[in-house]
Amino acid sequence: MRPILLKGHERSITYVNYNYDGDLLFTASKDNVPTVWSANTGERIGTYNGHQGAVWDLDCNKFSTHLLTASADATCKMWNVETGEEVQTFKHRGPVRGVAWGEGSQCFATISDPFMDAVAMISIYDCPLDSSPESWSQAPRLEIELPKENAVKATNLVFLNLNEALFVTFDDGSIRLYDVVNGKVLNMITPHTKKINNVSFNREKTLFITSSVDTTAKLYDVVKLEHLKTYKTDRPVNDAVISPNKEHILLGGGQDAMSVTTTSGKAGKFETKFFHLVYETEFGVVKGHFGPINALAINPDGRSYASGAEDGYIRLHFFDQSYINMKDPVPDAPTEEAN
Amino acid sequence: MSRWADADDPSLPPAAYTSPPQNGRQTTTSYSVSSKTGQKLKTVKTVKVWSEVRKVNKRVKSRSERMKRFGLASGEEEQENVTIQSRDVITIEDPNIENTGDGEAEDPGKALAGNLNAFWAKQQRRQLERKYDVNGDPEPEASASDGLGKYVPPGQRGAVSSTSSGGGLAAMADKIEASGGGDKKYDDRDANTIRCTNISEETTEKDLQELFKDFGRISRVYLAKDRETMQSRGFAFISFVHHADAQNAMDALQGYGYDHLILKLEWARPSGGKGDAGGERTEFRSGYGKALAQDTKEKVSFASNLTK
Structure with a gap:
């Protein structure tokens, strides 16, 4: 395959994701300008101008009408996806680290980092899209203060169970489920020993995979929060995604950005790794980036994937027919006689 | 605004000619004058042309018709600085080299190299077979002397060695025809x-x-x-x-x-x-x-x- 290079961003990529239909690719970068691309041709369709700081996270709703972006300028902005106009700005007290739409696109939640005397916070906002944005309350419906004592920071959040629970990952390797009405912790597990960089769900939200600085990615069952599989690598894992139509896991990572300049590109381990979901075996590697991969996303049709890296490039890969037709390798089977 | 040098040179053929697509490719011929040397240049560009039918859902189609460029993308005419196709082909490489049976890394170059290796290995084996008389040929040296100074196609060497009379290659060929390949086992593929x-x-x-x-x-x-x-x-x-x-x-x-x-x-x-x-x-x-x-x-x- 010959990947398409998207060079619109001037600083490192923080997040990439496809919309639900798989025709648009949204990217966030530290250069303040979230961008939308055509997922089929790689053309830049538009940019959402207005943030004053790095954009850490974004989320597009299921109907691809509204986009939420979380920025280090302590705001979360809502945009009209098709025109690039700003719909509303939600002010926070600290840098906004993550944002997620609720099911049905009537509410969303954000995570903000501690700043000055403001503590880390999870905020849930109501935003009924059928009413005018002016009528929305600027104040969150619910604020959950995160424990101050050991200074844990939330890294990602997702609505689960038809908006009844909020799934939040932390930088101490734990995951907590919060009740969205009273903010109580419903459940807590600690899959990793170090920071969880990212979490991604399959399309049906039955499985999720966490990627951690402790060099592993772990696959969990959503309902029972049961550990299923572990994918071990030799590098911090920044993002991992589950293929929608194959039993494959894509892992992206590399050394932390600090030590990149002291190593060569070859030793940097900046490849995308392909693992078999069930057997936990690594069977493929795709090279190309000059920096650690910060974000991965696979098209909902399973035919292409995008990777965004610290080097500021997004590479859009369209799988070869041989990969799409490929039968999964079965490990430890008796080797066939060479004919 | 154009510089005087950009004005059309009347001595040049029409600007560009694009041939109708043929066998999935289309050639564009254009002429220009080099600004440095003043030489007339003919540029022939061959482009692969194909059409692809893709099914998209209605929502995607209507969106793609509706959406106009906005933000930083609105002003740009050419997308070349932003979206570029990588020059090199990236394959999904196999991290465990000994386990190559995945059907995954189908690099044509690699496959070719593999074929060549197999070919040379086969050549070598054949040579050894001839040398050490594996096929039960009575006197391999005789065949060598038979074909002295003549090129014998590899396919006919076995036959040469098995016939005692060195009556030339035409005779060999007749012999092969007569044998019909039924009773005779030759390793000619x-x-x-x-x-x-x-x-x-x-x-x-x-x-x-x-x-x-x-x-x-x-x-x-x-x-x-x-x-x-x-x-x-x-x-x-x-x-x-x-x-x-x-x-x-x-x-x-x-x-x-x-x-x-x-x-x-x-x-x-x-x-x-x-x-x-x-x-x-x-x-x-x-x-x-x-x-x-x-x-x-x-x-x-x-x-x-x-x-x-």
Whole structure:
């Protein structure tokens, strides 16, 4: 395959994701300008101008009408996806680290980092899209203060169970489920020993995979929060995604950005790794980036994937027919006689 | 605003000519004058053209019609600085090298290298076999002295050594024809090769392997492809290790309906006249392009002169 290079961003990529239909690719970068691309041709369709700081996270709703972006300028902005106009700005007290739409696109939640005397916070906002944005309350419906004592920071959040629970990952390797009405912790597990960089769900939200600085990615069952599989690598894992139509896991990572300049590109381990979901075996590697991969996303049709890296490039890969037709390798089977 | 140097030079042919697409490619010819040397330049650009039908859902279609460029993307005319196609082909490489049977890393270059290695290994083995008389040939040295100073095609060397009378290659060929390949076992793979024509374009070498593998061990499957478009040319060669297997395959699959077409099988080198054999040869080689095919034809006719 010959990947398409998207060079619109001037600083490192923080997040990439496809919309639900798989025709648009949204990217966030530290250069303040979230961008939308055509997922089929790689053309830049538009940019959402207005943030004053790095954009850490974004989320597009299921109907691809509204986009939420979380920025280090302590705001979360809502945009009209098709025109690039700003719909509303939600002010926070600290840098906004993550944002997620609720099911049905009537509410969303954000995570903000501690700043000055403001503590880390999870905020849930109501935003009924059928009413005018002016009528929305600027104040969150619910604020959950995160424990101050050991200074844990939330890294990602997702609505689960038809908006009844909020799934939040932390930088101490734990995951907590919060009740969205009273903010109580419903459940807590600690899959990793170090920071969880990212979490991604399959399309049906039955499985999720966490990627951690402790060099592993772990696959969990959503309902029972049961550990299923572990994918071990030799590098911090920044993002991992589950293929929608194959039993494959894509892992992206590399050394932390600090030590990149002291190593060569070859030793940097900046490849995308392909693992078999069930057997936990690594069977493929795709090279190309000059920096650690910060974000991965696979098209909902399973035919292409995008990777965004610290080097500021997004590479859009369209799988070869041989990969799409490929039968999964079965490990430890008796080797066939060479004919 | 244009500079005076950009004005159209009346001595130049019309700006650009684009030919209608042919065989999936389209050539554009344009003429210009080099600004440095003043020389007239003819630029021929060949572009691959193909159309693809893709199903999209209604929401996506209406969105793609509605959406206009906005933000930083609105002003840009050419997207070349923002979206570029990578020059190098990236493959999904296999991290565990010894486990290459994944069918994953189908790098044509690599595959070619593998084939070449296999080819050289085979050559070496054959040489050793000849040297150490594995086939039970009585006197391999005799064959060497027979063919002294003459080029003997590898396919006929075994036959030469097994005949005691060194009556020249024409006689050898007659002998081979007479033996008919039934009672005689020679390791010439061309003799066990079936030429299979009328194959549909979608058929791959793997499909052929699947089709023919039930008849016995296959030593090689070669599907002729157009060098430029990499499309199947509709014929292939299948070599079996044993002649009997090839015969079985021939009997069973002659006229077999495969993928909406009816297969036609024949021996890659029919036991007819030598001229025929030459003809087959050239066709066999023609996968490498026309110029080369003519070359080989000359060579083959030259070689057949030698044998007379």
